[in-house]
Amino acid sequence: MKQSQLFCKTNKPALSRVEGNKSAETESVSADLLARAGFVDQLMAGVYTFLPLGFRVVKNIENVVRKNMVDAGGQEILMPVLQPKENWTTTGRWNTLDVLFKVKGSGDKEYALGPTHEEVVSPLAKKFVFSYKDLPFSVFQIQTKFRDELRAKSGILRTREFLMKDLYSFHASQEDLDKYYDKMIKVYFNIFKELGIGKETYLTLASGGTFSRYSHEFQMLTEAGEDLIYICNKCKTAINKEIKAENPACPNCSSDSFQEKKAVEVGNIFKLGTKYALPFDLKYKDQYGQDKPVIMGCYGIGISRAMGAVVEANHDEKGIVWPKEIAPFAVHLIGLGEDKKVKATSQKIYQELQKENIQVLYDDRQDKSAGEKFAEADLIGIPYRVIVSEKTLAKNSLEIKERNKSAAKLIKVKDLIKLLKLK
Amino acid sequence: MKQSQLFCKTNKPALSRVEGNKSAETESVSADLLARAGFVDQLMAGVYTFLPLGFRVVKNIENVVRKNMVDAGGQEILMPVLQPKENWTTTGRWNTLDVLFKVKGSGDKEYALGPTHEEVVSPLAKKFVFSYKDLPFSVFQIQTKFRDELRAKSGILRTREFLMKDLYSFHASQEDLDKYYDKMIKVYFNIFKELGIGKETYLTLASGGTFSRYSHEFQMLTEAGEDLIYICNKCKTAINKEIKAENPACPNCSSDSFQEKKAVEVGNIFKLGTKYALPFDLKYKDQYGQDKPVIMGCYGIGISRAMGAVVEANHDEKGIVWPKEIAPFAVHLIGLGEDKKVKATSQKIYQELQKENIQVLYDDRQDKSAGEKFAEADLIGIPYRVIVSEKTLAKNSLEIKERNKSAAKLIKVKDLIKLLKLK
Numbered sequence: 001m002k003q004s005q006l007f008c009k010t011n012k013p014a015l016s017r018v019e020g021n022k023s024a025e026t027e028s029v030s031a032d033l034l035a036r037a038g039f040v041d042q043l044m045a046g047v048y049t050f051l052p053l054g055f056r057v058v059k060n061i062e063n064v065v066r067k068n069m070v071d072a073g074g075q076e077i078l079m080p081v082l083q084p085k086e087n088w089t090t091t092g093r094w095n096t097l098d099v100l101f102k103v104k105g106s107g108d109k110e111y112a113l114g115p116t117h118e119e120v121v122s123p124l125a126k127k128f129v130f131s132y133k134d135l136p137f138s139v140f141q142i143q144t145k146f147r148d149e150l151r152a153k154s155g156i157l158r159t160r161e162f163l164m165k166d167l168y169s170f171h172a173s174q175e176d177l178d179k180y181y182d183k184m185i186k187v188y189f190n191i192f193k194e195l196g197i198g199k200e201t202y203l204t205l206a207s208g209g210t211f212s213r214y215s216h217e218f219q220m221l222t223e224a225g226e227d228l229i230y231i232c233n234k235c236k237t238a239i240n241k242e243i244k245a246e247n248p249a250c251p252n253c254s255s256d257s258f259q260e261k262k263a264v265e266v267g268n269i270f271k272l273g274t275k276y277a278l279p280f281d282l283k284y285k286d287q288y289g290q291d292k293p294v295i296m297g298c299y300g301i302g303i304s305r306a307m308g309a310v311v312e313a314n315h316d317e318k319g320i321v322w323p324k325e326i327a328p329f330a331v332h333l334i335g336l337g338e339d340k341k342v343k344a345t346s347q348k349i350y351q352e353l354q355k356e357n358i359q360v361l362y363d364d365r366q367d368k369s370a371g372e373k374f375a376e377a378d379l380i381g382i383p384y385r386v387i388v389s390e391k392t393l394a395k396n397s398l399e400i401k402e403r404n405k406s407a408a409k410l411i412k413v414k415d416l417i418k419l420l421k422l423k
Numbered sequence: 424m425k426q427s428q429l430f431c432k433t434n435k436p437a438l439s440r441v442e443g444n445k446s447a448e449t450e451s452v453s454a455d456l457l458a459r460a461g462f463v464d465q466l467m468a469g470v471y472t473f474l475p476l477g478f479r480v481v482k483n484i485e486n487v488v489r490k491n492m493v494d495a496g497g498q499e500i501l502m503p504v505l506q507p508k509e510n511w512t513t514t515g516r517w518n519t520l521d522v523l524f525k526v527k528g529s530g531d532k533e534y535a536l537g538p539t540h541e542e543v544v545s546p547l548a549k550k551f552v553f554s555y556k557d558l559p560f561s562v563f564q565i566q567t568k569f570r571d572e573l574r575a576k577s578g579i580l581r582t583r584e585f586l587m588k589d590l591y592s593f594h595a596s597q598e599d600l601d602k603y604y605d606k607m608i609k610v611y612f613n614i615f616k617e618l619g620i621g622k623e624t625y626l627t628l629a630s631g632g633t634f635s636r637y638s639h640e641f642q643m644l645t646e647a648g649e650d651l652i653y654i655c656n657k658c659k660t661a662i663n664k665e666i667k668a669e670n671p672a673c674p675n676c677s678s679d680s681f682q683e684k685k686a687v688e689v690g691n692i693f694k695l696g697t698k699y700a701l702p703f704d705l706k707y708k709d710q711y712g713q714d715k716p717v718i719m720g721c722y723g724i725g726i727s728r729a730m731g732a733v734v735e736a737n738h739d740e741k742g743i744v745w746p747k748e749i750a751p752f753a754v755h756l757i758g759l760g761e762d763k764k765v766k767a768t769s770q771k772i773y774q775e776l777q778k779e780n781i782q783v784l785y786d787d788r789q790d791k792s793a794g795e796k797f798a799e800a801d802l803i804g805i806p807y808r809v810i811v812s813e814k815t816l817a818k819n820s821l822e823i824k825e826r827n828k829s830a831a832k833l834i835k836v837k838d839l840i841k842l843l844k845l846k
Contacts, residue, residue, distance in 0.1 A: 007498055007560040008551050041547060043503050049547060050501040052562075058501065075430055078473040078481065080466050081504065081567060082584050103526050103536070105571045105583070113526070113536075124464060124472060128431050137430040139475075144504060144567060148528045160528070161505045 001052075001329070002350075003363040008038045008051045010376050028224035030311035031155025033320050037379045039307075039328075046152025046160035053328045053380065054307070058163065060326040061303050061310075062142050064194045065165045072187050074140040074167050079120045081144060085110040087119040090279045099147040113146035118272070118298065121168045122280040129294060131285050132172045136180065140167035142303060154224050156308040157264055163303035171295040172284060177271060184299050188218055188267050195306055196323025197313045201266060202238040204229050205251060211273025214243070214251075218267035218301075222312040225264035233257040265302075266309050272296040320381030321404050329361040331420060332382035336370050336389035346388045349398070349416065358420050378403070386416065424475075424752070425773075426786040431461045431474045433799050451647035453734035454578025456743050460802045462730075462751075469575025469583035476751045476803065477730070481586065483749040484726050484733075485565050487617045488588045495610050497563040497590050502543045504567060508533040510542040513702045522570040536569035541695070541721065544591045545703040552717060554708050555595045559603065563590035565726060577647050579731040580687055586726035594718040595707060597696075604694060607722050611641055611690050618729055619746025620736045624689060625661035627652050628674060634696025637666070637674075641690035641724075645735040648687035656680040688725075689732050695719040743804030744827050752784040754843060755805035759793050759812035769811045772821070772839065781843050801826070809839065 034040045039054030050058055066076065082103070088094035094102075094112070101113035114120065121139065129135065145164045152160050167184075171177040185203060192201045197220050204217040217240060219229045230244045231237075234255035239247065249256045274293040277283065282294045314321045322328065331353060335346035346362065353360040361382060363373050370389075377385050387399040387408075398416060401408035411419065457463045462477030473481055489499065505526070511517035517525075517535070524536035537543065544562065552558065568587045575583050590607075594600040608626060615624040620643050627640040640663060642652045653667045654660075657678035662670065672679045697716040700706065705717045737744045745751065754776060758769035769785065776783040784805060786796050793812075800808050810822040810831075821839060824831035834842065 005496075005498075005560070007548075007557070007562060041550065043543060043547075044505075044507045047503045047505050049503060049543065052498045052500055055500050073428075075428075075475045077475055077478050080470045080472060080584050082467075082470050082569070084467045101526055101528060103524055105524060106573055120466060120472065124466075125430075127464065134430070137428070139430060146505070150529055161503050 001361055003361055004365045006038070006052060006361075008041070008053075010036060010038045010379055028154040028157060028308070028312065029315060030157065030224060030308040033311055033315055033379070034155060034308065037320060037381070040156060042155075046149060046158070048156055048159060048161075048304075050304075056328040057307055057322070057326055058303060060328075061195060061306055062163075062165075064325060065191055065301055065303065066142065068187050068191050068194075069140045069165065069167055072138070072183065074138045076141065077139050078141050078143060079114070079117050079124070081114050081146070083112045083114050083117075083120055085112065087123065088112050091119055091276065092279075093119070099149060101146045101148050114143075115145055115147045116298075116300075117141070117143075117166055117168070118276045118296075122276040122282050122296070125168075125170055125294065126280055126282045129170065129282065129284050132287060135170055135172040135284060135294065136176055138167055138169040138180070140165060140299075154226070154264075154308070156304050157224060157312075158226065159304065162305060165301045165303055167299040169297040169299070171297070172286070172292070174273075174295055177273075177295045177297050181269065181271060181297055184269055184297075185216065188269070188299075188301070191301065192218065192220075192266065194325050196310055196325065197266065197306075200313050202229060202231065202263070204238040204240050204263075205243050206240045206268070207242050208271070209273070209275060211275065212271040215268065215270040217265045219263035220266050220309045220313065221261050221263050222309065223262055224308075224312050225262040227263050227265055229261055229263045230258040231261060233259060264305070264309055264312070266306050267299075267301040269299045270297065272298055315381070318375070319379035322381045322383060324383045327381070327383050329359045329382050331358060331360045331384045331386055332363065332377045332380065333360050333386045334363040334373050334377060334388070336373070336387060338366065339390050339393075341393055342388050342390060345393060345413070349386070349388065349413065352417060353420070356417050356421065358417070384420065424784055426784055427788045429461070429475060429784075431464070431476075433459060433461045433802055451577040451580060451731070451735065452738060453580065453647060453731040456734055456738055456802070457578060457731065460743060460799075460804070463579060465578075469572060469581070471579055471582060471584075471727075473727075479751040480730055480745070480749055481726060483751075484618060484729055485586075485588075487748060488614055488724055488726065489565065491610050491614050491617075492563045492588065492590055495561070495606065497561045499564065500562050501564050501566060502537070502540050502547070504537050504569070506535045506537050506540075506543055508535065510546065511535050514542055514699065515702075516542070522572060524569045524571050537566075538568055538570045539721075539723075540564070540566075540589055540591070541699045541719075545699040545705050545719070548591075548593055548717065549703055549705045552593065552705065552707050555710060558593055558595040558707060558717065559599055561590055561592040561603070563588060563722075577649070577687075577731070579727050580647060580735075581649065582727065585728060588724045588726055590722040592720040592722070594720070595709070595715070597718055600694060600696075600718045600720050604692065604720055607692055607720075608639065611692070611722075611724070614724065615641065615643075615689065617748050619733055619748065620689065620729075623736050625652060625654065625686070627661040627663050627686075628666050629663045629691070630665050631694070632696070632698065634698065635694040638691065638693040640688045642686035643689050643732045643736065644684050644686050645732065646685055647731075647735050648685040650686050650688055652684055652686045653681040654684060656682060687728070687732055687735070689729050690722075690724040692722045693720065695721055738804070741798070742802035745804045745806060747806050750804070750806050752782045752805050754781060754783045754807045754809055755786065755800045755803065756783050756809045757786040757796050757800060757811070759796070759810060761789065762813050762816075764816055765811050765813060768816060768836070772809070772811065772836065775840060776843070779840055779844065781840070807843065 041049045103111045204219045232250040235253040237252040277293040350362040397410040526534045627642045655673040658676040660675040700716040773785045820833040
């Protein structure tokens with residue numbers, strides 16, 4: 001894409017509010033960087049538009065998550081936002097879930113705006129599950145969810161409308177659920193690794209329910225987080241605030257020495273057991289013809305929140321440093337000056353990269369100085385910056401620099417694509 | 424994908440309600456076929472879940488539409504569902520748009536659930552448009568929309584929650600909008616052709632507004648449609664009911680001989696002019712430094728509705744006949760019987776097709792008869808059916824049949840992939 005055609009410009013990088021220089025309005029580093037670099041636009045508190053650069057990152061995150069879900073046997077579907085009140089009264093959550101948005105439609109029909117989908121997926125499964133032979137299976141969706149958070153804050157880390165991946169698994173036995181749940185923990189760590197936040201993310205014990213002692217949160221350490229987690233100094237088990245209040249000692253190794261850290265929840269998984277199967281009468285016939293309730297698990301990842309979390313964990317004083325897997329483009333190609341040969345070479349490289357399916361943002365703007373272009377490139381944070389200028393062409397070369405390294409090097413035009421394809 | 428693992432089974436094909444045999448509950452052929460073949464599931468009136476097969480078709484339709492929008496210069500973004508009441512009072516539509524879903528949140532904050540996005544995209548553009556140099560541009564999204572239709576009916580043809588592509592264009596002059604609008608008519612016809620409903624779809628004159636005499640609907644002829652259109656017998660211009668009431672004669676050739684046809688609106692485009700620019704004070708400075716209001720156009724296509732429309736136009740008495748571009752899979756591979764060699768060959772072909780990136784649904788089920796498998800394959804409507812049986816293997820062959828042709832032919836195993844890759 002040509003940067004001259006991008007309708008949303010970055011906001012003045014000169015007004016830097018990164019690190020130590022946060023203004024009162026700035027809620028988090030990621031909120032500040034994503035807004036200034038033109039990835040998101042706030043429509044109102046807790047509600048954002050994803051602009052072209054941000055939309056590309058969202059799609060890349062979705063694809064990482066999708067691939068891992070499909071590999072784990074998940075079947076992708078798309079469930080509705082509008083959910084009938086009746087299903088929420090069936091589970092009793094119409095009156096108890098305080099973040100539930102309620103809508104009244106024509107004919108006094110009442111709906112919930114889905115904050116989660118147990119109330120839809122359980123009756124859906126009931127239409128197709130009859131025998132133990134129909135189990136196990138899992139379905140997932142990547143979909144927009146709604147929660148009426150009293151305090152929406154920290155940019156896209158806590159919003160009223162957000163993108164989420166939610167997977168639901170259905171089993172004939174607790175053992176089968178346990179096995180799948182353990183597998184999903186590994187899948188989740190793989191996802192966070194691919195998203196570039198593997199090292200900062202802790203599997204954290206959280207409250208369970210009737211059917212299991214603990215559920216698990218995936219908490220990423222960041223000062224922008226609203227959660228507090230406690231990491232055992234001896235065995236590195238992490239527990240959330242609630243568990244800490246109940247357990248002065250580590251539930252794993254009994255040590256009472258913890259580090260307290262701020263964190264943001266990027267995923268959570270939960271053994272639902274028969275909590276939703278029972279009210280919806282979701283059952284199957286076992287080998288002996290006996291009716292048994294289906295055992296369920298649920299597994300969430302916040303897609304838009306993950307985008308904010310990635311930025312919290314991957315930035316420097318100049319801007320965002322996108323991990324390669326989810327960067328909006330692979331290469332930021334920058335032409336400098338008005339020289340005809342520079343323009344022609346830049347244009348040619350732009351076309352060749354596209355032909356090779358290497359995603360490229362081409363800064364073809366004539367009304368920006370080299371300094372402005374470099375500052376914006378650092379702010380946007382694309383992994384490779386490639387400069388074409390009279391100076392580099394005098395050496396029959398281009399300059400290439402990785403966003404997370406300081407050294408730039410000269411490279412022959414013909415070697416550029418070879419190098420980028422290896423990455 | 425293995426059909427044995429598909430969690431949603433097709434409903435009994437024996438209860439055929441296709442054509443001439445519709446029961447009272449059946450609202451349209453597409454509603455019946457899509458539900459029975461396991462593409463969609465109705466959660467409540469006008470609200471549907473897309474099941475794995477249906478989800479794949481939705482994604483394919485999205486990709487056809489997306490490619491055409493990007494080729495036409497559209498920049499993809501994602502705007503919110505939740506929209507502030509204030510923006511809708513600014514345009515006066517909070518009280519006049521009767522299909523608007525209204526939500527009250529905490530702190531008595533009121534929101535609209537977006538039925539369209541002029542109230543979001545206009546103030547968004549205002550943040551980035553300053554000069555004539557910032558124009559023209561266009562943005563689009565593929566997103567879930569909400570309309571509180573009094574009568575939701577005909578399956579996914581008219582729903583309360585639906586997927587839509589909406590593109591908005593921004594121009595410095597009426598001439599520039601006119602040029603873009605004419606281009607978009609061609610782009611739309613290309614999309615409908617790619618979706619397999621090109622021949623049935625008519626550009627239809629509809630009411631304009633302050634800024635243009637007519638807007639344009641793209642109406643697909645079908646008995647399931649709720650609209651009536653009038654096709655001029657002389658020049659083939661189509662006009663909608665409203666225009667017909669105002670014009671007893673054809674607005675193009677003055678003939679008064681029309682055919683009346685039932686149709687469903689699959690797209691519509693509209694010259695908005697300054698209707699939304701004015702209330703949001705969306706303006707630019709022209710070459711002489713004068714402030715001028717931005718001229719806008721909007722261009723919609725119903726993604727989920729298109730899926731229903733495609734089925735209305737592409738089915739026979741046995742089931743759906745998907746056009747290749749948007750079929751859930753390219754090949755339906757069916758293994759027959761319990762013979763070991765049949766199983767091994769089927770499995771091998773399944774893996775080879777996957778390796779070649781040919782999307783395949785593999786009917787590996789052991790508890791279904793050949794007749795049941797064929798009936799389901801016809802109902803689901805995948806373009807190529809490939810059968811592996813003792814009979815075909817005796818001739819060292821497979822049987823291949825196109826869904827829209829009656830003749831099957833034998834083909835050598837080694838020629839199958841070659842043939843499919845050519846298609």
